[in-house]
Amino acid sequence: MKGRKSDRWWTVWGVLILLWALFPLLWMVSLSFKDPETFRAGKPQFFPEQWTWKNYDTVFSDSLFTSALRNSAGIAAIATALSVVVAMFAAYAIARLDFPGKRVLLSIALAIAMFPQAALVGPLFNMWRGLGIYDTWIGLIIPYLTFALPLSIWTMSAFFRQIPWEMEQAAQVDGATAWQAFRKVIVPLAAPGVFTTAILTFFFCWNEFLLAISLTSTDSARTVPAALSFFTGASQFQSPITAIMAASVVVTIPVVILVLLFQRRIIAGLTAGAVKG
Amino acid sequence: MTVVSETAPAPAPTPTRAERSERTQYERRLGLTLSAPAFIVMIIVTAYPLAYAVVMSLFRYRLTDPEGRKFVGLKNYLTVLTDPIWWSAVSTTLVITLFSVAVELVLGFGFAWVMYRIIRGRSVIRTGILIPYGIVTVVSAYIWRYAFQLDSGFVNQWLGLGDFNWFGERWSSLFVITLSEIWKTTPFISLLLLAGLVQVPGELLEAATVDGATPWQRLWRVTLPNMKAAIMVALLFRTLDAWRIFDNPFIMTAGANDTETLSFLAYRQNVTLVNLGAGSAVSVLLFFTVVLIAFVFVKGFKTDLSQVRGE
Numbered sequence A: 001m002k003g004r005k006s007d008r009w010w011t012v013w014g015v016l017i018l019l020w021a022l023f024p025l026l027w028m029v030s031l032s033f034k035d036p037e038t039f040r041a042g043k044p045q046f047f048p049e050q051w052t053w054k055n056y057d058t059v060f061s062d063s064l065f066t067s068a069l070r071n072s073a074g075i076a077a078i079a080t081a082l083s084v085v086v087a088m089f090a091a092y093a094i095a096r097l098d099f100p101g102k103r104v105l106l107s108i109a110l111a112i113a114m115f116p117q118a119a120l121v122g123p124l125f126n127m128w129r130g131l132g133i134y135d136t137w138i139g140l141i142i143p144y145l146t147f148a149l150p151l152s153i154w155t156m157s158a159f160f161r162q163i164p165w166e167m168e169q170a171a172q173v174d175g176a177t178a179w180q181a182f183r184k185v186i187v188p189l190a191a192p193g194v195f196t197t198a199i200l201t202f203f204f205c206w207n208e209f210l211l212a213i214s215l216t217s218t219d220s221a222r223t224v225p226a227a228l229s230f231f232t233g234a235s236q237f238q239s240p241i242t243a244i245m246a247a248s249v250v251v252t253i254p255v256v257i258l259v260l261l262f263q264r265r266i267i268a269g270l271t272a273g274a275v276k277g
Numbered sequence B: 001m002t003v004v005s006e007t008a009p010a011p012a013p014t015p016t017r018a019e020r021s022e023r024t025q026y027e028r029r030l031g032l033t034l035s036a037p038a039f040i041v042m043i044i045v046t047a048y049p050l051a052y053a054v055v056m057s058l059f060r061y062r063l064t065d066p067e068g069r070k071f072v073g074l075k076n077y078l079t080v081l082t083d084p085i086w087w088s089a090v091s092t093t094l095v096i097t098l099f100s101v102a103v104e105l106v107l108g109f110g111f112a113w114v115m116y117r118i119i120r121g122r123s124v125i126r127t128g129i130l131i132p133y134g135i136v137t138v139v140s141a142y143i144w145r146y147a148f149q150l151d152s153g154f155v156n157q158w159l160g161l162g163d164f165n166w167f168g169e170r171w172s173s174l175f176v177i178t179l180s181e182i183w184k185t186t187p188f189i190s191l192l193l194l195a196g197l198v199q200v201p202g203e204l205l206e207a208a209t210v211d212g213a214t215p216w217q218r219l220w221r222v223t224l225p226n227m228k229a230a231i232m233v234a235l236l237f238r239t240l241d242a243w244r245i246f247d248n249p250f251i252m253t254a255g256a257n258d259t260e261t262l263s264f265l266a267y268r269q270n271v272t273l274v275n276l277g278a279g280s281a282v283s284v285l286l287f288f289t290v291v292l293i294a295f296v297f298v299k300g301f302k303t304d305l306s307q308v309r310g311e
Helices: A002-032 A054-060 A063-096 A102-114 A118-131 A137-161 A166-173 A178-207 A210-214 A224-230 A241-274 B015-056 B075-081 B084-117 B122-134 B137-148 B155-159 B170-197 B202-210 B215-226 B228-243 B247-252 B262-272 B276-300 B305-309
Strands: B059-062 B065-071
Touching: A002 A241, A002 B084, A002 B122, A002 B137, A002 B170, A054 A063, A054 A241, A063 A102, A063 A137, A063 A178, A063 A224, A063 A241, A063 B015, A102 A137, A102 B015, A102 B228, A118 A137, A118 A210, A118 B015, A118 B262, A118 B276, A137 A178, A137 A210, A137 A241, A137 B015, A166 A178, A178 A241, A210 A224, A210 B262, A224 A241, A224 B137, A224 B247, A241 B122, A241 B137, A241 B170, B015 B059, B015 B276, B059 B075, B059 B276, B075 B276, B084 B122, B084 B170, B084 B228, B084 B262, B084 B276, B122 B170, B137 B155, B137 B170, B137 B247, B170 B228, B170 B247, B202 B215, B215 B228, B228 B276, B247 B262, B262 B276
Parallel strands: none
Antiparallel strands: B059 B065
């Protein structure tokens, strides 16, 4: 009897945690459906008096936002792909091979994970202008790749360490060629780790703000977080608040989808790199 | 890309040793070649600009006045360190870091404990708390700003605070900034702590129970000491992450009422004011504060980084 009662208490706590995590999202959605003209009249309430899609129209008809969405998706995708490929080689070496400089590599990765990016905005700003890559995709992809690498290397090397690599030789003994053994045995075993790393890296690039506002100046490379901070609304006479919330809902949707689909993997990835398990 | 292996092959007395050393050499070379791209990218994009910042911090240099560039030695550092703006940014960053990390540690442990004990709905909670983790920080900042802001927010109505302007003064602004930071990053710390929690050996807890330890004693004497490594790693990561805080104050207050953080100050000097001399001095000083914090954790608190590095 006592056991069941305490189970119920844990469920209550669980519901509270869930409320804590999701309540601000409800507020975001609610605000995004308020009428931009009248939402401030009187005492603002939590829910809209009339629900309207106006803000979403505003956001999607604004080229600043649509180009930012394109930039964000493109830059995050390319930086993620590059980072995962570069990190994959390093993670394989760390997990499988014994070589001098392994400790140095891991220490550098650790140092860069802790590095204050703000200390680089000045030099990068100046250097990128000199190199002509200020305000371009490549100008953001390079630092994103760099700052995503430590996370990618750790996560993947933690996953790679758990792969039973003997199976590759076993397959070769059974008559498979080296390539077949790699493709049919190792790739399926390594793919989940690589994929999880890609999700975490994508989150990082999707989220990044400091470099995005420091190294861009127009909509040719400005990502969504940076564009949001410059957003002024449909007209100068209208408050941008509700439109900013609509744009926020739009950029949160991919995050929610990835979390819903890959919850288990994301947690495994987040903890694999930091705590040996 | 060529990587030179520095180790000369040792003269091998027996064929087996020779074979082994050849194999070792091959492994070393392959290891270096595979990790070289990551190594090179990380060094070029961080070490070079940092060195560049160190050099520029010794000059008087504004982008608006390139002709006036002049070597001034350590004068920029003196200017920064005697400026109340720097110390205000230090204290703001310190307050946000201390409060957010302390609250997150307690709250995160509570969350981890609930996720550890709960039977029904465990995966629902894990999915739920990953949303704040994944959400864009700028979005989180706007959500909380508009919840507290006078003209749009519901907080004052709900709490009966009338016309209290949260962003009108320093401490209430810092409260809202810290709240947004806590909401966004507690999930990460709680998942790290959960990973540490499940590794506490069950037999130890059972033995303590048999010996008559109260739940409170079990927590302080058995569970927490056995999680020390996980706690320290989570603390180190979160402290350094909070120390870099930029997005929340930028979106919520734009630095008004002494809410400018160190990263914000570095950004403003370098990018907004294009004052690259003094800005670089701020950047270098910011870098040293991070090194100092990491040093305190590793030497002072004996944080075991081999766990983090996965050795």
